Amino acid sequence: MKAIILAGGYGTRLRPLTLTKPKPLVEFCNKPMVLYQIEALAQFGVTHVILAVSYLSDMLHREMEVEAKRLNIKMSISREKKPLGTASALALARQYLEVGDDPFFVLLSDVICEFPFDEMIKFHKEKNCEATIAVTKAEEPSKCGVVIYEKDTGIIGRFVEKPFEYVSNDVNAGFYIFSTSVLDRLQLQPTSIEKEMFPAMAVDRQLYAFELKGFCMDVGQPKDYLTGTSQYLDYIRRSNPDRLTRENGTDGNVLVDSTAKIGERCRIGPNVVIGPRVIIQDDVCLKNCTILGDSLIKSHSCIADCIIGWGCNIGQRVRVESTSVLGLDVSVQDELFIKGGVIYPHKTISESIYEPKTLI
Incomplete structure (x- = not known):
């Protein structure tokens, strides 16, 4: 079987991290986020992964070529000169997708879940449909595209984009199975799977929802990245608790790289993740945060609800909070307070930030 991972966007919602690294390579719980998908696909039996980049x-x-060799799968690259949209990205990769008659997986590169590919492909084949969408429950469906479908059959009737009033909390999870007949719907021009193809398939009753x-x-995006981290760490605690750190000074789910x-x-x-070669000095407080590789957090500092980028240097008695995100190689001088700061790479911060602010 084949799978295509749509990884061609600029990752603007996750800036400043994506200014120096493509979003699929940004580490989530100490692993590039796209690698969760590739490893799950390989474990299921997918032998050919196409990256639309x-x-x-x-x-x-x-x-990812290195990872493909490790996992013994074929990796192909479909390169867009500029982002085309999700449907046209499939059209550009058609030469790979039209080989054979098996259905293929389509994944957005920033989705993290347990990936029940075996159950989903069985469901898709039983329904004998053009496409199956994985749907999940959302706490805030007003921010998402809501999927309205028949609970007994799974047939999708329509979509409601960011509804003002509650209609359902079932939302598109961001990965799909397509039969090869879907390729006949594709055009090599900017088009969206979600906004243009799916509504047309729903009209034809060829689109099903898999719960x-x-x-x-x-x-x-940063807020969801941090929420997803807490959910994934809880999943690790239930499925493989030995991966978590249980040492003096830790409280709850904490994941620490062995080189930190x-x-x-x-x-x-x-809900703390500490990346490779990170140094945490004495008397530091960390809560609901990720510290990416090669960063230094000096003594008596407190980091809460934040993402600290690669190679950052956080001074003594610094407090960083309120979904602040620091890019590559940011230095924060001693005894400063940063609230909701979005700080672009290679900056030195010498004054406190008391209100949410972006520093370019």
Whole structure:
């Protein structure tokens, strides 16, 4: 079987992290987010993965070629000169997708879940339809595209984009199965699977909903990235608790890379991820945050509800909170307060930020 991962966007919602690395390579719980998908596909039996890429595509290609060899799968690159839209990205990759008669998976690159591919493909074949959408429950459906479908049959009737009034909390989870007949609907011009193809399929009653169990998150923006981290760490606690750190100073679910170093009298957790070669000095407090690789958090600092980028240097007695996101190589001088700061790469911060603010 084949799968195509749509990874051609600029990742604007996750800036400043995506200014120096394509979003699919941004680590989520110490692994590039797209690698969760590729490993799950390979484990299911998919032998050919196509990456539809555009922005920083060479970096993505190099890293995923190494993973493809490790997983013993074929990796192909479909490169867009500029982002085309989800449907036209499929059209550009048609040469790979039309080989054979088997249905193929389509995934958006920033979705993290348990990926029940075996159950989903069985459902798709039983329904003998053109396409199956994985749907999940959303806490805030007004921010999403709501899927209205028959609960007994799974047939999708219509979509409601970001409804003002409650109609359902079933939303598109961001991955699909397509039969090869879908290729006849494609055009090599900017078009969207979700906004143009799916409504047409629903009219033809060729579109079905597969209900996901367990957690599912689009982690493509900071708030959802942090929420998804807490959900994924809880999943690890239930499925493979030995991966989590249970040391003095930790509280709740904490994931620490083996190369990281943590000082004395620290308070770490819950919902904390510490990346490779990170140094946490003494008396540091970390809560609901991710510290990406090669960063240094100096003594007596407190990081809460934030993402600290690669190679950052956080001074002593610094407090960073309120969904702040620091890009690559940001330095924060001693005794500063940062609230809701979005700080672009290679900046040195010498004054506190008391209100949400972007520093370019």
